[in-house]
Amino acid sequence: MSRTEVTRWLYVEIERALKELVSAVRRRCRAVELVRQADSEVAEWAARAVEARCPAEELASALAGLVPVMPDNVRLAKLSPPTVVSQREPAGADQTERLFTIEQACAAGVLPVKANAVRARKSQAARRGVDFPEGQTVVGSRARAYPEAQLKDWWARTSEDGRTSSG
Known part of the structure; x- marks a missing residue:
């Protein structure tokens, strides 16, 4: 050639x-x-x-097939509001109570600071014996969701005189 x-x-x-x-x-x-x-x-x-109010276990089961094909930057926890949780609410629970992750609560003004400040206060409060609400696990995430009333109550208990109270 x-x-x-x-x-x-x-x-x-x-x-x-x-x-x-x-x-x-x-x-x-x-x-x-x-x-x-x-x-x-x-x-x-x-x-x-x-x-x-679809049972969370059934919703998680229906969404489970997505996990292998979803891009890494998509998180099921971002399907909110409302928040998807993996546990059923207790029988006497208020059926209209909204649940928030720490990030959602801060963004919605339920907690008057940023999420990092809440986490820091959560650690300080735990050292002083003030327990953070238990919450419920968010499907497809390590995040937890908490009822608004419990978050506000916890905030009030940790806000007295600018210091964490003993409960």
Whole structure:
């Protein structure tokens, strides 16, 4: 092969590779868009199931099939409000009481500081014997959700004179 033929062959191969690349990128973009639409639909239906008080175990079971195919940056805990929890509420519990993670409570103004400040106060309060509410585990996360009244009560018990009280 002459140098001209090699050059021509190389250009043809480059052109073909670029066409295939463009085609593959378009296919991927279509697939990503379909996944985004499906994720949005799943989040909407999950939120509806939570609002309808679907048992958390059944909801977690239905969503379990998503875990292997979900991108790393998607967290099931972000399906809130309302918050998905893994435990059923006690029989006498107020069925209308909203649950908040620490981050949600801070963002909603339930707790008047940022989440890091709550965590620091939680540690200080524990050393002084003031227990933080137990809460409930959020599905697909290590986060816990707490009833608003319990968070406010805990905050009040740890706010007296700017120091953590003994309860």
